[in-house]
Amino acid sequence: MSRIVSIHSFRGGTGKSNVTANLATMICQAGKRVGVVDTDIQSPGIHVIFGLDEEKMDLALNDYLWGKCPIEKAAYDVSPAVQMGQGSVTLMGGGIYLIPSSIRAGEIAKVLREGYDVGLLNDGFRELIDRLNLDFLLIDTHPGLNEETLLSIAISDALLILLRPDQQDYQGTAVTVEIARKLEVPWLKLIVNKALPSFDFGALRKRVEETYGVSVAAVLPECEEMIRLGSSGLFCLHYPDHPVTRSLRDVAAQLLA
Amino acid sequence: MEVRPGRVLIVDQDQGGRDFLATRLKQWGYETLIAPDGCQGLEMAKTAQPDIVMLDVRAPEVAADEVLRSLKADEMLCDIPVIMLATADDLEAVSSFLALGAEDYLLRPFSPIVLKMQAHDYIAISRQRQEERDRARQTGLLKIEHDVEIARQIQLGFLPRDLPNPEGWDVAGRFHPARQVAGDWYDGFYMANKRRVAVSVGDVCDKGVGSALFMALFRSLLRAFSQQNLSLRWMDTSSGDWLSDTVSRRRALLSPGTSAAKTAVQITNNYICENHGDTNYFATMFLGVINPADGSVAYVNAGHPAALVVDAGGHVRDRLKPTGPALGLFADAAFDVGEANLAPGDALFIFSDGVTDARDAKGQLFGEKRLMELLSQPAPSASALLDRVEAGLHSHIGTTDQFDDITMVAAKRHPQT
Numbered sequence: 305m306s307r308i309v310s311i312h313s314f315r316g317g318t319g320k321s322n323v324t325a326n327l328a329t330m331i332c333q334a335g336k337r338v339g340v341v342d343t344d345i346q347s348p349g350i351h352v353i354f355g356l357d358e359e360k361m362d363l364a365l366n367d368y369l370w371g372k373c374p375i376e377k378a379a380y381d382v383s384p385a386v387q388m389g390q391g392s393v394t395l396m397g398g399g400i401y402l403i404p405s406s407i408r409a410g411e412i413a414k415v416l417r418e419g420y421d422v423g424l425l426n427d428g429f430r431e432l433i434d435r436l437n438l439d440f441l442l443i444d445t446h447p448g449l450n451e452e453t454l455l456s457i458a459i460s461d462a463l464l465i466l467l468r469p470d471q472q473d474y475q476g477t478a479v480t481v482e483i484a485r486k487l488e489v490p491w492l493k494l495i496v497n498k499a500l501p502s503f504d505f506g507a508l509r510k511r512v513e514e515t516y517g518v519s520v521a522a523v524l525p526e527c528e529e530m531i532r533l534g535s536s537g538l539f540c541l542h543y544p545d546h547p548v549t550r551s552l553r554d555v556a557a558q559l560l561a
Numbered sequence: 562m563e564v565r566p567g568r569v570l571i572v573d574q575d576q577g578g579r580d581f582l583a584t585r586l587k588q589w590g591y592e593t594l595i596a597p598d599g600c601q602g603l604e605m606a607k608t609a610q611p612d613i614v615m616l617d618v619r620a621p622e623v624a625a626d627e628v629l630r631s632l633k634a635d636e637m638l639c640d641i642p643v644i645m646l647a648t649a650d651d652l653e654a655v656s657s658f659l660a661l662g663a664e665d666y667l668l669r670p671f672s673p674i675v676l677k678m679q680a681h682d683y684i685a686i687s688r689q690r691q692e693e694r695d696r697a698r699q700t701g702l703l704k705i706e707h708d709v710e711i712a713r714q715i716q717l718g719f720l721p722r723d724l725p726n727p728e729g730w731d732v733a734g735r736f737h738p739a740r741q742v743a744g745d746w747y748d749g750f751y752m753a754n755k756r757r758v759a760v761s762v763g764d765v766c767d768k769g770v771g772s773a774l775f776m777a778l779f780r781s782l783l784r785a786f787s788q789q790n791l792s793l794r795w796m797d798t799s800s801g802d803w804l805s806d807t808v809s810r811r812r813a814l815l816s817p818g819t820s821a822a823k824t825a826v827q828i829t830n831n832y833i834c835e836n837h838g839d840t841n842y843f844a845t846m847f848l849g850v851i852n853p854a855d856g857s858v859a860y861v862n863a864g865h866p867a868a869l870v871v872d873a874g875g876h877v878r879d880r881l882k883p884t885g886p887a888l889g890l891f892a893d894a895a896f897d898v899g900e901a902n903l904a905p906g907d908a909l910f911i912f913s914d915g916v917t918d919a920r921d922a923k924g925q926l927f928g929e930k931r932l933m934e935l936l937s938q939p940a941p942s943a944s945a946l947l948d949r950v951e952a953g954l955h956s957h958i959g960t961t962d963q964f965d966d967i968t969m970v971a972a973k974r975h976p977q978t
Contacts, residue, residue, distance in 0.1 A: 371754030419790030421753045423817035459812045487811075 306433045308441045309559060310456040313466040314476025316347075316447040319497045320466050322530070323552070324444045325353040326540045330556035332383065332398040336439040339379070339432050341365065341403045343425065343456065344446040345415050348405035353535050354382040356402060364406040368428055369420045375428040376435045379403050401436055422451045426459055440559070449479070457484055462491035462559060464521065468498045469508060474515070481516050493521035495555065501525045521558055522551040567684035568592045570611035572602030572628065573646055574621050578669065582615060585673055586680060599623030603631055606638055612687040613680070615667070617646045618654050626661060633662040640690040642683040646671075712773065713741045719777055724749035725758045727853035729975050732760060733943040735951055737915075737967040744772025744844075745913045745966035746780045752787060753817030758853055759787060760970050763846040764865065764913040768966060775842045779888065782832060783848065786825035787818075814898055818850040819859040826861045826888070826896050833889035843889035847881070847911050849901075849972075856903035856974055861896050863888050866914050871946075873906030873976055875937035906976035908946060910936065915965035919954050922961045927954060943971035 311324045321342075328338045342350045342365065351361065363378040379401040406412065433441055443460070445453045457463055463484055467473040477494070484492050496512055499505065505523045512520050529543055540549045569591050573579045583593045594609055596602035600622040606614060614632065618625050625645070632638045645658045645666040655666045664686075665679060717736075724732040734747045744765035752759050763779055765772040814820075826848065833843070845865040849858050862868065864887035870879035885896035903909055912932075919927040935953045940946035947969055954967060 369754075421790050421817045421821060423815055423819060424753055424756070426812065426815045427756060427817055455815055458815060 306438055306441065307461045307559070308429060308433075308443065308459060309462040309464065310443045310445060310453075310460040311464045311466065312445045312453055312457065312480060313447050313473070314449075314480050315467075315473055318447070318466040318468055318473065319524075320447070321350040321353060321444055322535060322539065323464070323466060323495060323497065323524075324442050325350055325538060326549075326552050327556050327559070328400055328440075328442050329538050329540055330553055331440050331442075331560060332400045334556070334560055335398045336560070337397070337399050337401075337437055339401045339403065339436060339438045339441040340444065341429070341432070341441065342405045342444050343452045344444060345405045345452075346412060346446055348407055349535070350444050351402060351404040351407075353538060354400070354402055355537065356380055356382060356404060358407050361404055361406070364404050364411070365428075366406045366411045366415060368403075369415070369424055374435075375403065375431050379432065379436060401432075401438070403432065422455050425452065425455055429459070448476075449483070454483070457489060458487050460489055462493075463489045464493055464495055464555070465518075466495050466497050467512075469496060469500075469503065477516065481518055492518055493555075493558070494518050495521050496523045498526040499523055501527070521555045524548050524551055566590050566592045567613070567680065567687075568594065568609065568611040569680065569684075570594045570596065570602065570605055570609065570614045572596045572599060572614065572620055573617040574598060574619060575617065575669075578617070578646060578671070581671055582676070585676060589677060589680065591680060591684075599625060599628040603628055606632060606641070607635075610637070611641060613683045614641055614643045615646055616643055616663070618651050618658060626658065629658060629661050629663055640687065640694060642687050644679055644683065709741050709770070712770070713738075716742050716773055716777070719780055720747065721749055724760075724970075725751050727755070727758055730758070730851075730853055730972060731943045731975075732758070732970070732972045733947050734970045735947050735968065737963065739768050739915065739963045739966050742770055742773035743966040743968075744768050744776050745915065745968035746776050747911075747968050747970045748780060748784060749970065750784060750788070752821060752850065756852065756854070757816075757818035758851045758972070759818065759822065759848060760851065760909070760911065760972050761846060761848040762865070762868075762911040762913055762968050762970050763844050764915070764966070764968070765844040766842060771842065775837075775844065778837075779829065779833070779844045779846070782829040783825050783846070786828050787821050787848075789821065789825075813857065813900060814859065816850075816852065816857070816859060819898055822848055822850050822859065822861055823896055823898050826863060826885070827894075830863070830888045830890075830894055830896070831892055834892035837889065838892070843887045845887045845914075849881070849909060849911070851903070851909070851972060856905070856907070858901040858903060858909065860899045860901065861885065862899065863896060864890075866912065866917065868909060868911040869936065870901055870903060871908045871910055871936050872904070873939060875939050877933060877936065878907075903972075903974045905974050908940070908943060908971050908973035910946065911970045912950075913966060913968040915963075915967040916950070916954065916969060918965050919958050919967065920961060920964050921957050922959055927957050931957070940973075943973040946971045946973065 311320050313320050328340045332338045342348050363373050367373045368375040368378050382402045383399045443456045445456055465480055467477045509520045509523050569586050571582050579595055586593050594605050596605050599620040616625055642664040645655055645663050647655050647666055648669050726732050746763045749760045765775045846863045847865040847868050849860040851858050860881050862883045863885050864883050867880040867882045869877050872878050881901055884899045886894050935950050
């Protein structure tokens with residue numbers, strides 16, 4: 305039974321794309337076939353973390369939305385990037401397939417200007433799962449409330465909401481949680497990201513859980529390594545024993561359960 | 562054809578003058594009408610429609626200039642020649658009457674020769690003017706007929722030239738106006754990168770030219786808005802209805818085309834209510850969005866007769882009933898989206914009430930029962946199905962005038978081989 309997982313945050317800069325990319329990697333390492341869709345059409349970026357060169361990006365999600373190609377033709381096997389950290393260990397049946405959004409200004413402008421039937425994403429996700437035989441489909445969303453995020457939340461089996469320990473994030477998260485509740489998302493958890501290492505993580509976790517009535521899957525510290533890596537690669541492969549990696553592995557395990 | 566004698570209306574306050582004119586004119590074979598004053602003169606002109614009017618410049622009650630103005634202002638009387646009756650002292654007044662439109666004048670004491678000539682000539686002129694007016698009216702009517710014929714052609718252009726026929730399906734439509742122009746429409750077009758096919762039938766209340774104008778408006782608004790990428794505004798998470806749906810239904814409703822169809826219906830409804838609410842025109846409509854890949858149908862039925870799902874064996878296994886009121890009745894009305902499914906071999910049959918309301922010579926309705934009987938025999942294609950219903954209607958109606966517009970669409974999924 306395939307699972308659709310949306311990773312969302314009310315505001316930008318919370319670390320969604322990095323969390324999505326790393327979770328996808330860990331789920332793949334567990335032997336699963338994972339699809340990752342960048343639905344952030346206005347400001348795409350997750351392809352950078354997977355090391356997918358824009359020049360090599362012939363077709364993207366945009367082309368599917370314009371009816372130019374079937375969605376699976378816009379999927380790129382980024383598993384090699386994942387294998388990098390494994391050395392000689394072969395992945396058992398796993399793989400990652402990334403469907404990026406176009407980084408070309410003209411393409412982005414076209415979408416903003418003409419819009420598209422958001423229902424196409426619904427069709428597209430199902431087709432991806434069928435045709436690529438996916439166990440998981442991870443959806444990286446644009447921050448805030450918009451048609452794509454509403455659709456993703458409505459059709460998802462699991463929703464991870466990211467927030468930083470920041471007043472703006474706290475307020476915005478309340479809105480998203482309310483909507484997720486009303487849409488009866490079957491599995492809903494929060495990830496508090498970029499917490500100062502000096503914070504009391506236990507108290508923070510407790511306070512957040514009490515505020516929203518939603519369980520916290522992980523509290524991730526802000527760290528220099530992440531900043532230095534600067535989205536140039538997969539953190540969990542570069543720092544397999546880092547606390548952040550270990551926490552994320554925990555989250556992946558919760559998703560795989 | 563009998564040529565009736567010329568009719569002369571004499572409006573003269575002078576008894577002597579009246580008698581003289583009447584006697585002479587009658588001698589010459591003319592019909593005369595007498596009025597002693599302007600008031601009665603006008604009355605008689607309106608009721609009797611004389612060929613010429615002889616008007617005393619000093620007519621009492623309603624003064625002569627008033628009478629003249631009234632005659633010349635009246636569409637039915639303005640062509641009647643008016644001859645002023647005056648004395649030599651009135652010549653100045655006569656010029657002003659001529660300026661007001663009087664054709665001529667006759668001086669007292671009246672000369673029989675001049676009178677005879679004027680009567681003869683002006684009645685001839687009057688008759689000529691009448692003929693021209695009749696010809697103009699005839700041309701006007703022909704022009705209207707011509708315009709209606711043009712309207713009919715243009716309206717046919719509002720119907721789709723070809724209905725979409727995706728692989729594994731055939732889609733056909735039939736359109737029979739009761740008069741030259743109809744208040745019904747049918748439509749079919751692709752949506753969402755050809756992943757969906759929309760089919761619809763609509764029916765504007767009443768028949769004829771008014772309905773035809775609204776037909777064009779309704780159909781155009783629906784088609785234009787359906788093909789916009791309109792936002793998911795219906796997913797109003799603060800309202801209760803959408804949220805009570807199960808997760809699987811919600812996912813089905815988030816299909817391409819569904820949100821566009823529902824929003825198009827809502828916008829059209831609000832547009833008509835806001836802009837044409839006082840005309841009291843409304844339309845019923847059925848709009849179905851078919852996914853040709855799996856036969857699923859999302860539909861909005863705005864007060865329209867239920868569309869039928871007919872299986873391969875001819876059995877009606879589902880009725881797609883109204884999901885909201887007719888369009889143009891209530892501003893901000895809510896329209897729900899219904900779901901149906903067409904298995905291989907099934908057909909979706911959409912029709913306007915002109916089908917079931919079709920009357921025979923005795924006034925008997927065609928009715929649902931007869932329709933079901935016709936649908937109960939398997940049909941190899943959408944066209945064949947419609948042909949059969951058409952034939953049934955034709956034999957039922959016979960030579961009676963068609964009562965209401967008849968419109969039908971059928972979308973049939975090929976049976977799996």
